[in-house]
Amino acid sequence: AQSVTQLDSQVPVFEEAPVELRCNYSSSVSVYLFWYVQYPNQGLQLLLKYLSGSTLVKGINGFEAEFNKSQTSFHLRKPSVHISDTAEYFCAVSAHSSNTGKLIFGQGTTLQVKP
Amino acid sequence: DTAVSQTPKYLVTQMGNDKSIKCEQNLGHDTMYWYKQDSKKFLKIMFSYNNKELIINETVPNRFSPKSPDKAHLNLHINSLELGDSAVYFCASSQGGSGSYNEQFFGPGTRLTVL
Numbered sequence: 470a471q472s473v474t475q476l477d478s479q480v481p482v483f484e485e486a487p488v489e490l491r492c493n494y495s496s497s498v499s500v501y502l503f504w505y506v507q508y509p510n511q512g513l514q515l516l517l518k519y520l521s522g523s524t525l526v527k528g529i530n531g532f533e534a535e536f537n538k539s540q541t542s543f544h545l546r547k548p549s550v551h552i553s554d555t556a557e558y559f560c561a562v563s564a565h566s567s568n569t570g571k572l573i574f575g576q577g578t579t580l581q582v583k584p
Numbered sequence: 585d586t587a588v589s590q591t592p593k594y595l596v597t598q599m600g601n602d603k604s605i606k607c608e609q610n611l612g613h614d615t616m617y618w619y620k621q622d623s624k625k626f627l628k629i630m631f632s633y634n635n636k637e638l639i640i641n642e643t644v645p646n647r648f649s650p651k652s653p654d655k656a657h658l659n660l661h662i663n664s665l666e667l668g669d670s671a672v673y674f675c676a677s678s679q680g681g682s683g684s685y686n687e688q689f690f691g692p693g694t695r696l697t698v699l
Contacts, residue, residue: 501684501685505690507625510692510693511692511693512588512674512676512690512691512692512693513627513674513676513688513690514690515687515688518685518687520685557625559627563684563685564684565684567684568684569632569634569639569640569684570615570617570632570640570678570684570686570688571629571632571640571684572629572688574626574627574628576624576625576626577625577626577627
């Protein structure tokens with residue numbers, strides 16, 4: 470079984486500051502890793518995903534994430550945030566061996582960007 | 585064009601009633617999902633269909649019954665609604681039947697309130 474822990478429920482940050490949203494996972498099998506974003510009153514949208522290869526993954530809107538297998542982490546970063554980045558961010562995993570597409574989500578992190 | 589659409593967007597009903605939520609995707613995807621997002625924004629998968637075949641059925645009360653008339657539609661019927669069913673329900677779809685690495689595209693959600 471897999472589980473995902475997002476270490477911060479809320480992250481307040483000022484506009485143009487850097488931000489890191491932390492994600493750790495637990496799994497007995499290899500996993501794919503995802504970050505999704507949910508803007509207010511909307512559905513989720515994929516930011517980026519790690520499948521294999523380079524551990525640094527770049528996504529949309531200037532976000533990137535780094536997969537660290539030894540620390541079972543997949544932290545999301547952005548060097549300079551905008552007001553429009555205010556949203557809920559979800560880290561998720563799915564097992565390599567799964568053929569169902571089942572995603573296990575973390576609890577979410579609310580990013581609040583202040584002017 | 586909306587990729588994944590859900591109707592209705594809001595649903596307010598009394599305990600004990602039966603209600604349905606409809607989902608349609610025009611992306612040509614083979615797999616569709618239903619997720620439940622509770623008041624703490626935690627997302628959990630409920631069901632998944634691949635080409636009209638049920639492939640994920642999590643520990644959901646049997647008052648919830650998904651129906652897939654074709655691979656572009658996945659509806660959710662809920663019998664004997666309870667207060668605890670109040671949540672936001674998201675439909676999603678992804679390409680391919682065997683890819684746990686595929687991006688899932690989410691609908692805008694249906695906010696169900698049971699009084």
